[in-house]
Amino acid sequence: MITALIRRLVEMLFVMFGISVMVFLIFFATPGSDPAARIAGRNASQETVAQVRLDFGFDKPLPVQYGLMMKRLFVDQDLKSFVNRGQNVVPQVIEATPVTLSLVFGAAVLWVLGGLAVGVVAAAVQGSLLDKGLMVLALIGVSMPVFWFGEVMNLITQARLHDTWMFSWVPALGYKPLTTAPWEWFKTLVIPWITLAVLYIGIYGRVLRANLVEAYQEDFIRTARAKGLSPMRVMLRHALRVSLIPFITMFGLDFGVLVGGSALLTEVVFGLNGIGHLTYTALLNLDLPMILATVIYAAFFVVLANAVVDVLYIFIDPRMREA
Amino acid sequence: MSSRSLRLGTTALAGLILASTGAASAADRAADMAAHRGGTMRLVASAAGGTIDPMINYTSQYWQIYQSIYDGLLAFKHTSGAAAFEIVPDLAEALPVASNDGKTLTFKLRQGIKFSNGQPLTTKDVVASFERIFKVSSPTSGTFYAGIVGADACLKAPADCSLKEGVIGDEATGTVTINLVAADPEFFFKLAVPHAVILPADAPAKDVGTEPIAGTGAYKVAAYDPNTQLKLVRNPEFKEWSVDAQPDGFVDEVHYDFGLTEEAGITAIQNGQADWLFDPPPADRLTELGSKYQNQVHINKLMAYWYAPMNTNLAPFNDVRVRQALNYAIDRDAIVGLFGGTALADPTCQILPPSFPGYKPFCSYTADPGEAWSAPDLDKAKELVKASGTAGQKVTIITEDTAVSKAIGTYLQSVLTDLGYEAAVKPISTNIQFTYIQNTNNNVQLSISQWYQDYPAASDFLNVLLSCASFTPGSDASINISGYCNKDLDAKMQAALKLANTDQAAANAEWSKIDAAFMAEAPVAPLFNPKRVDFVSARLGGYTFSSSFQWLFANAWVK
Amino acid sequence: MTAAVVLLIVIILALAAPFYASTIAHTDPFRSTLTAKIVVDGKRVPVMAPSTEGLGLGVTPIGPTFQAQYFLGADTQGRDVAARLLYGGRNSLMIASASTLLCLTLATLIGVVSGFFGGTTDMLLSRFLDVLWAFPVYLLAISLSIILIAQGISIGPITIDSGSLALPIAIIGIIYVPYVARPVRGQVIALKKSEFVLASTGLGIPRWRILLFDILPNVMTTLIVFVPLMMALNIITESSLSFLSIGVQPPDASWGTIIQDGQALLYNRPVVSLAPGIAIVITVLALNILGDGVRDAFDPRSKLRPR
DSSP, X not given: XXXXXXXXXXXXXXXXXXXXXXXXXXXXXXXXXXXXXXXXOTTOOHHHHHHHHHHHTTTSOHHHHHHHHHIIXXXXXXXXXXXXXXXXXXXXXXXXXXXXXXXXXXXXXXXHHHHHHHHHHHHHTTTSHHHXXXXXXXXXXXXXXXXXXXXXXXXXXXXXTTTSTTTTTOOOSSOOOTTTOHHHHHHHHHHHHHHHHHHHHHHHHHHHHHHHHHXXXXXXXHHHHHTTOOHHHIIIIIIHHHHHHHHHHHHHHHHXXXXXXXXXXXXXXXXXXXXXXXXXXXXXXXXXXXXXXXXXXXXXXXXXXXXXXXXXXXXXXXXXXXX | OBOSTTOSOOOEEEETTTTTXXXXXXXXHHHHHHHHOOOEEEEEESSOOSOOOTTTOOOHHHHHHHTTTOOOSEEEOOSSBGGGGSEEESSBSSSOEEETTTTEEEEEBOSSOBOTTSOBOOHHHHHHHHHHHHHTTOTTTTTTSTTBTTHHHHHHOGGGOOOTTTEEEETTTTEEEEEBSSOOXXXXXXXXXXXXXXXXXXXXXXXXXXXXXXXXXSEEEEEEETTTEEEEEEOTTOOOSOTTTSOOOSOSEEEEEEOOOHHHHHHHHHTTSXXXXXXXXXXXXXXXXXXXXXXXXXXXXXXXXXXXXXXXXXXXXXXXXXXXXXXXXXXXXXXXXXXXXTTTEEEOOSSSOTTSTTOOOOBOSSSSOBSSOOOOOHHHHHHHHHHHTOTTOEEEEEEESSHHHHHHHHHHHHHHHHTTOEEEEEEEOHHHHHHHTTOGGGOOOEEOEEEEOSSSOGGGTHHHHHSGGGOOTTOSOOOOTTOOOOHHHHHHHHHHHHHHHHOHHHHHHHHHHHHHHHHHHOSEEEEEEEEEEEEBXXXXXXXXXXXXXXXXXXXXBOO | OHHHHHHHHHHHHHHXXXXXXXXXXXXXXXXXXXXXXXXXXXXXEESEEEOOSTTOOXXXXXXXXXXXXXXXXXXXXXXXXXXXXXXXXXXXXXXXXXXXXXXXXXXXXXXXXXXXXXXXHHHHXXXXXXXXHTSOHHHHHHHHHHHHHHHOEEETTEEEOTTOTHHHHHHHHHHTHHHHHHHHXXXXXXXXXXXXXXXXXXXXXXXHHIIIIIIHHHHHHHHHHHHHHHHHHHHHHHHHHHHTTSSSOTTSOOHHHHHHHXXXXXXXXXXXXXXXXXXXXXXXXXXXXXXXXXXXXXXTTOOOOXX
């Protein structure tokens, strides 16, 4: 158990190291990315550019630059952005985190409840018209590009129907902190939550229904039903319980990835300055320090979520201890 | 100055709407002050403008703000329209006395001015500030200020920069003497831009990033976080000494919020939650602003032009006929439409913008050559391409990743296809496009760029953009994007610069000829001169648009 | 069944794009027509109409005319949206199919080699997949796109231009490799331990024969299940990248680029982004339903869940 955990930890470190090296190399392979000229500014003389290159250590060999940057990111924590000069990247990431957490957490509540409802109801009335209807709706949810759905939501709530009673409450795009304006926070996030959750409600509902249907074939359920337990009880106490294992696994992984920045399309469409947005603008600006910080942060959550799910598995399902 | 994500644009001329109101008398101003002083103004922008260090920041977004935070020895007059090109003494009592054939300038400092941290302003601060320009490797240190005696050594070894021969302070008399290597008719302008502001002598000799430095202006920076807000409050030490150079402000506080999209910014102003938006309004909102909100919209001409630099060292644009052909073929009206219509831009086929020093209207690349562009001449363009024998070659257009730049690139691609080329458009991130197109290693054939004036002198367009000295192969800092080096015209530009020392008018006449001579060789295809749209809240009054630094927020009120 | 028919209709429509553009709409969907005028209801109207109200700010493209020309109106370049929609469909479908093929090929190669040979090869490949896997797919795609689209790529004799459709194909093909390679590897390992393979090995049949005749056919069924689901996913990925303007490059069109073009018109001409979005939903929906069918037919338990 302990060795397994340590092995996991070493693997995590390896993966994060690999990613940071990859990002670093991608950056230096990109044309027009010479940070010295961009930092020096427009119409700068060659002497000024050379000076900036020297100051920032861009003349050193790549491995040395990588080492220096990692040291400044983790040890000194004073790594500064190339684009917004003087801006420390670590506080930037820390500042963006609550935005992403608010978005993902709210959406997660919606999609877990929605996914459960869709899956359970559809499985309970399996084969009926309601079941088919729910499954088609779920598939439509899965089939919509999230950025497009977000735009349509914006079009409806911000422009077309904004002046009607239905959506006049929707505030302008952007994030309001929970601590200072909880009600505003809620109102600005409702639409993004729904947008992000729709895809996952579709996926989770479908997976749960499939698992429930499968569970109904298993012996112990048949026994329970034969014993004359109420259908409600069979569903909630027995079938749902076994079917929830893959549900929880999926949730762990999805939550980790989204917190790590994969909600970026939603964040971009709704103007939420979360981790995804931060990573995206950093990538567009070729702001290497910011890219490194955000990508390592993202990788951390992905790897962590994987590890947590693996460990959970060991507890939930003894068979997995072998693998 | 170039424009970054449309954030860098500076300057304009002749406020169309409020051109005449700038001449408000002192009495009017006192009455306005009594009636409207106080309150908090809320400005919004989609993103912050980077470092708050006034000697390093080179964005019009913050140059506009610095006007009321920092002072140089001289300043552009804080007033509306072209009068804002006038240089007035700011921290200096009067314009300097020139001696030694214009190579020595002597300034007398005003007495009793204090920085916002309480320290009094002395000649020591002035000397230290000029050295700091080099110590922090200010972007213009090697271009604007290289003419100060001792600057060459400072550029080589910034850390030990000493200008003891170049900038000499005399504490007893409160005078500062600046020695130049050669007379420079544009030096006053260079002293009036934010890179030459006077900071306390103990300001850190490095980019301060997000830690504001004390200044002498009407406001001081209370807090700055590039992700959320720039907050300005009144400078407690400030007493108005010259309404032209550093006027007292109306509002008590300015909250400049970042991170709102343009759409959201417009909506916020419509709802009265914000007073002004830095970014240009999105194209699909323009019609609404122009009709429903026309009293809150101010449109002003910018001293700038959008152009397509053609790489004169790469096929097919190494053939002058091809460059001329593209100039003939472009329908500049169509491009004006892409920018938002005739109310927002004027087509042009020359380098200098209208009403700029040395501007003389002409257009040879049009169906009916004369003073103005009328229609494209596609037949002539096709003839020229045929004569050059380059049809069928591949051309790639590098544009910025903004809606307008991409749209213009797509249009040019269409034009080049009509001319018989195999054309492609490649939009790249706005933040790297500007340096990417400059580097000859990237083999860029054709690109879209903009140039906004730093100060009102023809050389700021012609000499900066097209001199041989501005072309450095293999460097990301090579602002002569066309890579066009014409020794003959270079000599003429040097002569015009010299001539300006003695006869500005004659020099300007020379610049007009140089403008035309360049266009005959067509290293660039000028497209249009843009205008600035300011959409302000209903409560905002006292809107003043300076040709030098755009809207002057200190002159506006919200009560 | 309905799904297959819908899909077929979409494909036929997309293939008919040049016919529609040249014969019905009489338009060149890749040429800017900023100053043209067309006849609508007997009146000549400009394709791009400057505002005449108030200060006269802004230029608005023509809206849906519901006639042969500009059926769905024009985009910011005055191009026919309906014609571009069909051409865009061609590219979206092409990219999705090609990248699916690429991804499955690469993933099978890696998964089979890694699973079948084990040892150091497996260790190296698996670690590499781990690194790719921990990279959220969109971030990986964006990083790759930004560098490739800026300069194109040349590996040995092969040179891909920066504007080429091959770039989005390659990028989308690569990013999902770990998601397919992992299950393939697992399946190969399981197969290796299965009785019939053990028996073959015992009989002294060469390893390459086992690989080719025992393992690969079994893996193939898994791959077939992946095809429609993968395509659905790739269409969405392509549109997302193009929406972030790092997918298909102008003047080429794809559904994603049209949505992106339409973003600048969302306020006054929403149809420009609505139409391609609906096209995506219909196509992806059909693919997903088809995928469910294929999966039920071959392997009721397999799942594809990339994020």
